[in-house]
């Protein structure tokens with residue numbers, strides 16, 4: 072579980088401060104929960120357990136018996152001062168501790184190492200761990216509430232009340248308490264009103280629950296909440312979900328959302344149930360739409376892995392993108408498109424003699440040298456291994472040949488360094504050029520690449536470290552370089 076907001080009041084070194092703070096937080100939230108209590112000593116919300124479980128998860132160093140004991144003491148002392156003191160208080164508060172300890176330990180044991188991107192998995196875990204914690208603590212709590220001489224037929228309703236409260240408060244609060252982080256105001260994106268649509272959707276659907284009523288109306292905010300999940304960061308979604316869930320519980324408890332009777336609109340239970348089911352049915356659809364969008368994004372991203380990770384020059388797909396988008400803007404009508412295919416000579420020997428890491432260093436330096444020689448106007452890409460391609464627009468074939476020869480010479484003269492070693496390499500180049508008439512630059516490039524490949528082969532066969540091309544009188548130009 073990510074530890075994004077440190078609870079500044081806790082630190083592994085300050086044990087006394089930790090003890091005092093644990094005591095104070097327990098007392099404060101006990102007071103808060105007690106203030107919200109309704110009938111039968113059960114509360115509508117009992118935030119204390121979720122808050123303390125989150126404190127223990129976010130500060131793993133607090134997970135020691137002494138701090139658990141302090142929590143328990145604070146609860147019992149609060150009871151002693153405000154209501155009653157005795158075995159019933161001891162058992163009921165023990166049930167609180169059961170929830171806190173079980174949920175905290177399970178989350179620490181199974182979720183601590185996962186990063187926050189595993190939200191879906193963590194959310195499931197929070198759900199199940201709260202379920203386990205709520206069942207066990209409610210068993211104890213409802214027994215404690217009943218007392219020895221009570222009517223045991225009351226046990227089930229008491230357990231149901233206790234359980235539903237513990238479980239719902241835990242599931243609603245824990246995600247927010249665990250994911251919350253301070254907003255980074257400096258990095259906030261610009262505000263657009265459209266960003267509020269999902270939140271407005273939640274508000275409108277809660278209002279619809281009040282107006283329409285019935286059991287199904289409780290599901291009305293679900294699609295808008297999923298919309299929030301897609302549009303907002305996790306902590307914000309968790310906060311909105313917490314507020315919406317809390318609001319719904321308050322509305323039902325106060326009969327503002329009536330789930331048993333018809334409301335101002337003439338509705339029956341079936342109407343509400345159908346609406347609720349339809350609302351829920353659309354949620355998987357929303358999720359699937361978002362998953363589809365993510366998949367398309369991933370596909371697009373992998374297609375547009377525009378740069379080679381090792382050398383920083385274009386990858387093959389990046390080069391194609393550039394030939395489609397940027398190169399046509401720079402290529403003037405009548406200019407030549409020159410394509411050079413380059414292959415480092417005997418590169419395998421570098422790997423064999425100095426290791427693969429040295430090979431990587433040489434590839435990186437080679438690519439940098441290539442970019443320098445080609446300049447801003449030309450495109451450089453790594454096709455794979457030690458094979459590179461250069462595409463540039465020139466005013467004549469001679470100019471293309473001169474660039475190729477300049478590259479060849481600069482590589483030959485460069486001292487490549489790896490650790491204490493100084494290495495010299497050479498490169499073989501195949502060159503092809505044409506004036507693209509009706510063809511697109513990309514089509515012309517593909518045709519030239521095949522031709523350049525043939526001349527590269529010729530360069531290799533003729534002894535390497537040379538430029539081969541059919542275009543011009545190479546000796547004349549070489550002499551002029």
Ligand SMILES: Nc1nc2c(ncn2[C@@H]2O[C@H](COP(=O)(O)OP(=O)(O)OP(=O)(O)O)[C@@H](O)[C@H]2O)c(=O)[nH]1
Pocket residue numbers: 381414415416417418419420422426427428429430431434455456457531535
């Ligand atoms: N270090 C490193 N080596 C690579 C990389 N990609 C391919 N190679 C190596 O490049 C070498 C290419 O060897 P060959 O295709 O035999 O060519 P060569 O030794 O350059 O010989 P010629 O091309 O005939 O002059 C192989 O040893 C590959 O393992 C890489 O990313 N890093």
